[in-house]
């Protein structure tokens with residue numbers, strides 16, 4: 293079995309700070325491997341351990357942080373890693389990222405399973421797995437929170453708005469996972485040291501025959517919706533606070 | 546301009562009609578449900594209906610793709626739900642066009658360009674993006690006011706449905722009372738609740754108010770107290786009243802409730818971030834407040 297995983301370097305949104313104007317301070321916010329990508333890596337490594345799969349990881353961008361997240365994936369147990377070097381990695385159109393993955397698959401594939409995070413931490417679009425599916429013409433199961441491999445078939449469970457779906461499909465398949473799918477391992481000192489010595493292969497975007505399309509972002513501001521913001525303190529007057537709330541609810545506002 | 550949408554609810558079709566008005570376009574729709582056809586025909590210029598089959602994104606995509614080949618839309622709209630985003634990705638990948646999710650505002654600039662506002666960073670920020678047409682947008686439900694405009698649209702039934710690539714089984718969610726997405730009042734519990742049994746208060750409160758109830762993700766995904774939750778990775782709601790109890794108000798939760806008309810919160814921490822986003826907030830202990838509130842509501846009944 294051959295498995296491809298993708299990892300995205302994302303803004304750690306829990307550490308986002310703002311200027312007084314409401315502009316987010318993008319230069320100082322730390323970046324890390326997306327949470328659901330980490331789960332995708334974990335899932336790939338578990339399949340490797342069970343079925344002796346060969347696992348490959350790819351990231352897109354050319355900062356030192358990109359190298360770090362490839363090594364993070366190595367420390368968790370991934371065998372082989374690629375960095376696609378491209379400037380302005382944060383503003384690539386999703387279809388461009390899809391083209392890049394397609395061309396990596398053509399160069400290094402075929403794969404039985406392509407596994408990635410369902411939604412990235414910063415945009416949470418949920419679209420990349422499906423985009424890749426259309427581009428390379430294999431099916432996708434998106435938003436998987438439990439994955440098994442039984443008798444040559446992947447079985448995936450997805451909890452959606454209206455209920456729980458179980459899908460079964462033979463490889464090749466694309467699967468996007470949520471953070472419920474597993475609890476990613478914490479690398480040991482030994483695997484971390486080993487990961488530092490492993491080779492990372494670098495590919496230049498110019499050599500991938502991909503048309504680069506960027507998102508034209510005009511601005512990004514802190515999102516605030518004007519609310520009434522009337523606050524009652526129940527520690528001062530519990531009865532009054534409850535009464536206010538009661539009246540509000542029965543009035544239907 | 547031609548607009549194609551995928552939809553499962555009449556409410557969403559009316560919101561899409563508002564968008565059609567903004568960009569001045571004809572509205573075509575693909576719907577997986579015969580029951581909606583007569584209602585849909587009053588909203589859409591043309592409705593393509595297929596018989597509801599088990600949702601499987603690759604199969605659904607093939608159906609939408611076929612319709613799009615006929616219509617050649619400039620703009621395609623999906624609801625920004627998990628299903629909608631998945632279908633939008635398949636669709637945009639197939640058409641090789643930009644796809645933008647979590648869209649809350651659209652402005653038509655000049656020929657062939659849109660200015661779109663979308664939420665990013667778990668809903669903490671809003672980005673303004675210029676996008677060329679054709680493109681695919683996933684619309685945050687509730688961000689656009691439904692438009693009541695009666696048309697007399699055509700309906701066409703799509704007969705052949707391609708064989709499913711993937712075997713599917715489905716267990717429908719057991720709704721107790723009103724489904725979340727349709728409730729006028731939603732009460733939600735967060736980690737301020739100490740044990741599962743205490744959720745009984747939330748259940749009773751929601752039932753007294755004729756609403757629905759749910760929880761934040763940790764209560765469902767980490768503690769296993771319920772199957773579903775509200776948030777970016779769960780249900781997205783836009784009720785008249787959203788009452789958040791013992792919930793801190795983290796962006797990944799709030800993104801899914803921001804389109805509620807009125808937001809009320811009960812939290813014992815005066816510095817909880819949710820108080821920045823409420824219409825009415827009560828600083829206090831839910832264990833003191835809820836029993837008495839429920840008592841009052843019971844008496845009124």
Ligand SMILES: Cc1cc2nc3c(=O)[nH]c(=O)nc-3n(C[C@H](O)[C@H](O)[C@H](O)COP(=O)(O)OP(=O)(O)OC[C@H]3O[C@@H](n4cnc5c(N)ncnc54)[C@H](O)[C@@H]3O)c2cc1C
Nearest residue numbers: 735736737761762776777778791792793798813814830831
């Ligand atoms: C990839 C990803 C996706 C996520 N998706 C979602 C999602 O879809 N939905 C979601 O909800 N979360 C989601 N989260 C988690 C989210 O970031 C927060 O961790 C979560 O929303 C916090 O839940 P909470 O408010 O219940 O808990 P907490 O943040 O712990 O807040 C509990 C609150 O209860 C208050 N409290 C405690 N005791 C009392 C009392 N006796 N009376 C009154 N108030 C009290 C406290 O003051 C506190 O403010 C996601 C996280 C990740 C990483």
Ligand SMILES: Nc1ncnc2c1ncn2[C@@H]1O[C@H](COP(=O)(O)O)[C@@H](O)[C@H]1O
Nearest residue numbers: 299300408409411412416417418419420
């Ligand atoms: N620029 C990127 N580089 C690498 N992986 C990406 C990139 N964009 C998206 N992904 C992958 O696609 C998943 C879903 O992203 P999204 O569709 O943007 O929410 C992420 O969790 C990543 O695994």
